[in-house]
Amino acid sequence: MLITKKRNWRNNKLKKLNSMELVKKANELRLLSLEMINEAGGGHIGGSLSAMDIMTALYFNILNIDPENPKKKDRDRFILSAGHKAAGYIPVLAERGFLDKKLLATFNKLDSPFGMHPDMNKISGCEMSTGSLGHGLAIGLGMALALRMDNYDSRVFVLMGDGEIDEGTVWEAAMGAAHHSTDNLIAIVDYNKCSMDGPINQIINIEPIEEKWYSFGWEVRRINGHNMDEILTALSNLPNEKGKPTVIIADTIKGKGVSSIEGDYHWHYGLLSDKQLLSARKKLGEEQ
Amino acid sequence: MGKLSISMKEFENISSRDAFGKALTIMGKKVPELVLLGADALGSTRGAAFAKMFPKRTFNFGIAEQEMIAAAAGFATCGKIPIATAYGFLISMRACEQVRTDICYPNLNVKLMATHTGLSMATGGTTHHCTEDIAIMRSFANLTVVAPSDAIETAKAVESVIYYPGPVYLRMGRGEIPNVYSRDYKFEIGKSILLRKGNDVTIIAFGIMLVEALKAAEVLVKENIQARVINMHTIKPIDKDAIIKAASETGAIITAEEHTVCGGLGEAVAGVTSAFCPVPLIRIGIQDTFCGIGPEDGLRKKLGLTAENIIQASKKVILMKK
Numbered sequence: 259m260l261i262t263k264k265r266n267w268r269n270n271k272l273k274k275l276n277s278m279e280l281v282k283k284a285n286e287l288r289l290l291s292l293e294m295i296n297e298a299g300g301g302h303i304g305g306s307l308s309a310m311d312i313m314t315a316l317y318f319n320i321l322n323i324d325p326e327n328p329k330k331k332d333r334d335r336f337i338l339s340a341g342h343k344a345a346g347y348i349p350v351l352a353e354r355g356f357l358d359k360k361l362l363a364t365f366n367k368l369d370s371p372f373g374m375h376p377d378m379n380k381i382s383g384c385e386m387s388t389g390s391l392g393h394g395l396a397i398g399l400g401m402a403l404a405l406r407m408d409n410y411d412s413r414v415f416v417l418m419g420d421g422e423i424d425e426g427t428v429w430e431a432a433m434g435a436a437h438h439s440t441d442n443l444i445a446i447v448d449y450n451k452c453s454m455d456g457p458i459n460q461i462i463n464i465e466p467i468e469e470k471w472y473s474f475g476w477e478v479r480r481i482n483g484h485n486m487d488e489i490l491t492a493l494s495n496l497p498n499e500k501g502k503p504t505v506i507i508a509d510t511i512k513g514k515g516v517s518s519i520e521g522d523y524h525w526h527y528g529l530l531s532d533k534q535l536l537s538a539r540k541k542l543g544e545e546q
Numbered sequence: 547m548g549k550l551s552i553s554m555k556e557f558e559n560i561s562s563r564d565a566f567g568k569a570l571t572i573m574g575k576k577v578p579e580l581v582l583l584g585a586d587a588l589g590s591t592r593g594a595a596f597a598k599m600f601p602k603r604t605f606n607f608g609i610a611e612q613e614m615i616a617a618a619a620g621f622a623t624c625g626k627i628p629i630a631t632a633y634g635f636l637i638s639m640r641a642c643e644q645v646r647t648d649i650c651y652p653n654l655n656v657k658l659m660a661t662h663t664g665l666s667m668a669t670g671g672t673t674h675h676c677t678e679d680i681a682i683m684r685s686f687a688n689l690t691v692v693a694p695s696d697a698i699e700t701a702k703a704v705e706s707v708i709y710y711p712g713p714v715y716l717r718m719g720r721g722e723i724p725n726v727y728s729r730d731y732k733f734e735i736g737k738s739i740l741l742r743k744g745n746d747v748t749i750i751a752f753g754i755m756l757v758e759a760l761k762a763a764e765v766l767v768k769e770n771i772q773a774r775v776i777n778m779h780t781i782k783p784i785d786k787d788a789i790i791k792a793a794s795e796t797g798a799i800i801t802a803e804e805h806t807v808c809g810g811l812g813e814a815v816a817g818v819t820s821a822f823c824p825v826p827l828i829r830i831g832i833q834d835t836f837c838g839i840g841p842e843d844g845l846r847k848k849l850g851l852t853a854e855n856i857i858q859a860s861k862k863v864i865l866m867k868k
Contacts, residue, residue: 331625378623378652385623387652390643396613397648400620400628403605404581408624427644430613438605 272354275318277486283353284314284486288515289542290349290362296535298345298366302374304525305419306346308450308483308510313346315489316415317354325355328382332410335385335401339394340419340448341375342527348372348381356383392425394418395445399431402440402503413496417446421453424462429474436475441497445476445505448483450512452523471505483508515542552705554730557698563661563721565697567592569704570629574600577708579627583607585614591631591661611636615644615658622654627708633667634660634717638679649713650686657707658715663693664754664804665849666720668842677832681809683715684782691782692735693717693752696726699779702733710735719753719804720842726756726777738785744772747860748792748799750815752778755802755830755851762856773860784814786822793823798863800828802856804846807831826866828859 275283288310295301317323321334338347345365352359357371364370371380375389386397398416405412422428435443453461464470471478477498481488492506513519516530516538530538552572557565574580574596582588582596582604597604607614611632618628630637637645637660649656660679667674683691692714694703700718707714714735731739741756742763751759756777763773774796776788793799799819801812812829819825832849839845846852 335623386619387647390647393616393644393648396616396644397620397623399613400617400622401624402620403617404621404624404626407581407602407626414620427612427616430607430610431616434607434610434613434617437608 272318277490280314280318280486280490283318284311285515285542287314287346287349287353289539290353291346292516292530292535292538294349294362294365295345296530297363300527300529301345301365302342302527303345303516303519303530304452304512304523305340305343305448305450307514307516308512309340309343309417309448310346310514311484311486312417312446312448312489312508313350315486315493317350319490320493321415322412323383325383328356332412334412335398335414337386337394337398337414337416338376338388339398339416340391340422341388343417343419343448344372344374344376347376351381351383354383357381391419391422392427395428396431396434398443399435399438399440402435402443403438406440406442411442413442413444415444415446417448420447420449420451420458420464421461423447423464432471432474432476435503439501440503441499441501443503444496445503447505447507448510449507450510452512452521452526454523454526456523467507471507475502477502477504479504479506481506481508483510484514517541550702550705550709550733552701554698554727557701560697561721562695562697562700562718562723563592565700566659566661566704566718567595569701570596571599573705573708574603577627579625580708581605581621581626581628583614583618583621583628583630585609585611585632585636587632591633591659593631611641612644615641616648618656619644619648619652619654622656627655627657629657629659631659631661633674634663634676634679635674637715638676638682642682645683646686650688653688653712655711656713658713659704659718660715661718662720663717664719665837665842665845668845669839671839672836675837677804677806677837678809679717680781680803680805680811684809684814688713689782690714690735690780691717692780694779695719695753695756695777696723698725698727699733703779706733706735717753723754724757726760733779736780736783736785738788739777739779740774740788741777742773742775744774745796746772746798747864748774748776748796749802749856749860750776750778750789750792750799750811751802752781752811754804758851758853758856759802761853762860765853765857766860771860771864778811778815781811781814784818786818789815789818790822793819793825797867798826800830800856800859800863802830802851804851805831806834808834826863828863830855830859
């Protein structure tokens with residue numbers, strides 16, 4: 259079952275949101291994600307919230323996409339390589355007009371079009387089925403090469419987790435993208451400093467992260483992944499250097515938006531207590 | 547679906563490996579969406595001719611098969627038909643998860659063209675033997691598994707696979723398989739081919755083992771045993787009807803494959819017979835062992851993959867008939 263949104267939505271003519279509007283939208287989406295996770299009985303809260311500002315900026319300002327024509331050939335592509343952040347991604351697709359928001363209540367339920375990891379054949383607007391870490395960048399490289407062959411100026415954005423770059427295939431693709439000069443490929447690392455077993459520098463240290471990407475031949479931008487102006491600047495005017503792929507390393511906070519869980523690696527997956535949810539509703543509601 | 551047009555004439559005096567390279571160039575001219583992906587083995591996999599003819603449609607990923615297979619998925623989402631070439635053991639094992647998760651699960655139109663399978667690289671030793679790939683590949687939903695034999699069949703299979711919708715694993719064997727076919731014939735994915743009529747026993751094989759099966763049948767006839775020989779070039783979806791017919795008409799089956807008996811052709815055939823028409827069945831193949839090093843023919847003899855083994859097994863299986 260391919261879920262496409264009803265025709266009466268007008269989001270395809272969406273006016274790009276500005277920085278302040280995006281901040282509000284991101285908080286609204288955080289709340290939507292939390293409500294969905296609550297309904298599902300649990301979900302990948304931490305990473306969904308840390309990546310939310312970036313995903314909001316992409317879907318409501320940066321990406322050339324059209325929910326009414328989700329397969330148009332010259333669209334930009336977004337790959338959620340860190341597929342477990344679907345609990346954040348699915349609400350973004352719904353809010354952007356690709357899915358009926360009412361379906362969010364089915365998350366993780368039997369025969370739902372979506373759950374923990376997204377399925378491209380069931381979710382309109384989803385460019386690739388993901389979930390197993392380390393695959394997205396190489397898939398994105400294939401897309402970038404194919405789009406360039408056909409002379410589209412489409413860009414391919416690949417969002418990865420920080421722990422995800424432990425995977426060797428990320429670096430195979432990093433080498434390949436630099437070699438093939440795919441400057442239409444943009445990697446984003448959601449650097450929330452936590453992986454599943456603990457703080458990332460105690461599990462496998464990924465530093466010096468900027469130097470790694472530089473040495474692989476990438477253009478590197480380092481930003482605060484919760485500062486909307488910085489996000490927009492980093493995602494605009496790409497490529498920074500012709501012939502080079504770009505990586506945006508976004509310093510973020512796991513669980514951003516729910517103060518009681520922020521920065522705590524235990525919240526890779528979880529379910530907020532009633533009290534935490536009430537407090538999040540109040541805080542995020544106020545910030546909208 | 548384009549019209550199948552590869553004919554015997556063009557592939558008469560050519561090795562099966564070169565047939566692959568030649569068929570790719572023919573198809574490259576016909577199908578503009580074709581792109582060729584390699585992993586630093588375009589020369590030995592015979593993709594080089596395509597690469598020379600279509601440099602802008604050829605992409606080398608270096609020794610990084612996982613990246614190549616994942617990238618193939620990306621190409622396919624953009625409307626290309628990627629031919630991902632590498633040694634079979636690398637596609638089926640090194641890049642196993644990419645095949646399953648990035649290609650089969652989303653059901654993308656990627657053609658995995660595996661060369662040097664079976665014991666093609668006999669002296670390479672176990673690291674380079676490809677004797678588990680069918681077991682692995684046939685376990686993935688959405689994936690079609692095709693294993694041609696001689697040069698003409700390789701060329702026809704390449705053409706059919708390219709026109710066939712969805713992901714396919716094409717298993718090509720050694721460079722020099724003697725000709726099984728002496729005249730033109732129709733190749734259709736999923737439809738086995740009756741190579742020899744007979745009603746005493748059926749030998750089902752593919753690839754190099756077809757040659758052994760035909761030799762065995764020649765010998766058996768002298769002992770008044772009429773062996774039916776079936777070319778099961780498509781392992782998945784397997785030709786159920788032909789298997790059931792063979793089981794019911796001949797009452798005994800031998801399967802022969804240059805592959806482990808764990809999960810290969812033999813078990814695929816047994817899966818059909820046990821459910822629809824149980825008959826005695828003996829599996830010729832690698833008996834759950836690593837194979838060691840040696841020249842191809844020596845290894846095959848050691849492992850029991852010869853016409854003689856098929857002959858002995860045929861006599862035995864006939865005695866097992868009720």
